[in-house]
Amino acid sequence: MNRRPLVIAAATVGVLATAAFALPNLPPNPVTDTIDRKVYKETGKRFASAADAPRRAEAAFALPAWIPKDATDVRIRVRNTGEARLIRFTLGATPLDGPQCSAGTPKPVAAPALHAKWWPDSLRTEGRPECRDAQQYQVAVRGKRVYAWTDGTPSPGAGPRGGAAAPRTQG
Template identity: 70%
Template sequence: MNRRPLVIVAAAAGVLTTAALALPHLPPNPLSESFNASVFKEQGKHFATAADAPARGDAPVRGNRAFALPSWVPKDATDIRVRVRTDGRARLIRFTLGATPLDGPQCATGTPHKVRGPGLNARWWPGDARDGARPECRDHYQYQVAVRGKRVYAWTDGTPSPGGLIPQKSAPVVRASAQR
C-alpha cells in the first residue's frame, strides 16, 4: 500500500493547523492582517496621532471610514489603536490622552442601552476593561469607556446612541441650505 498520499495529507493538515493557531498571535503584518480579515472578519490599525486617523466625512478609501474616531476623542490623543469588525460596527479603541483631558463620558440625549462586549480580540486590550466603564453616547454608536490613568479604552457592539443617527451607506447626506 502506498502511504505517500497519507503522509502528504497529514503534513498539509499540520501546516494549516499551525498557521491557524499562530497567525492571529503574530505582530501585525500583511499576512496576519489578511488572515484576520478573511477568517475572523476583523481588521486593525494604529495611528500615531488623532490627526493621522481618517475623519468621519472622508470618502471611504480602502475601507478607512470604519477607522474614523468618535467625535469625543481629544484631538491631541496619541498612540491610537483601533480594531473593527469588517462590517464597521463593533469596535475597540485604545488611546493615550495628551494635554486635553477626556471631558467625561456623557449620555445627555436619553437612557443608554446595555452594550455587550464587541467580540473582538486584540493583544493590546486588557481583560478587565469593563471595570469602571461608563457609557458614552455623543457619537453615532454608544460606547463604553474606561479610563486608566492616561490610557483610555472604549468599545462598542454597534448599539445606536439614544437619539443618535446611524449614517446611511447607500445615499449621501445632503443638507438643505438656509433660506433667507
C-alpha cells in the same frame, strides 16, 4: 510498509498546528490582514496620533469626536459587517472629560466579539457610557490608556440611524 505517506501527513499536521498558533501572534502583514478580513470579518488600523485618523464620519476608521486630538498610539478594530468597534488610545495633555449622556438613558452596550491582542479581557465592569457620538460607546480608563467599545447602539436622542452623522461603512 511504506511510511512515507504517514511522515508527510504528520509533517502537514505539524505545520498547520504551528501556523494556527503563530499566525494570530504575528505583527500585521498581508497574510494576517487577509485572514482578519476573510475569516474574522474585521479590520484593524493604528495611527500615531488622533490627528492622523480620518476626519470624515463615513470613514471606517474615523474617531468619535470626544477623543482628544492630542491622543497618541490610537488603535482601532472594526467589524466589516456592522458598526462594532474597539478603540484604544493614550491620553496626551488634554484630559478625557466626564461621561456625556444628557440626551436620555444610555442602553447597555455589549462588548463586541472582535479579536485584538491589545484589548484586555477584563474591561466590561469598568466601562462608563459615552453618548456624544452617533453610536453610544462604553469607555474605560486605566491610567493614561483609554479603551472604548461599541456594538453600534445609537446614542440616546441621536435618531433612528445615529443622528446627523452618516453610518460608517467599510471603504
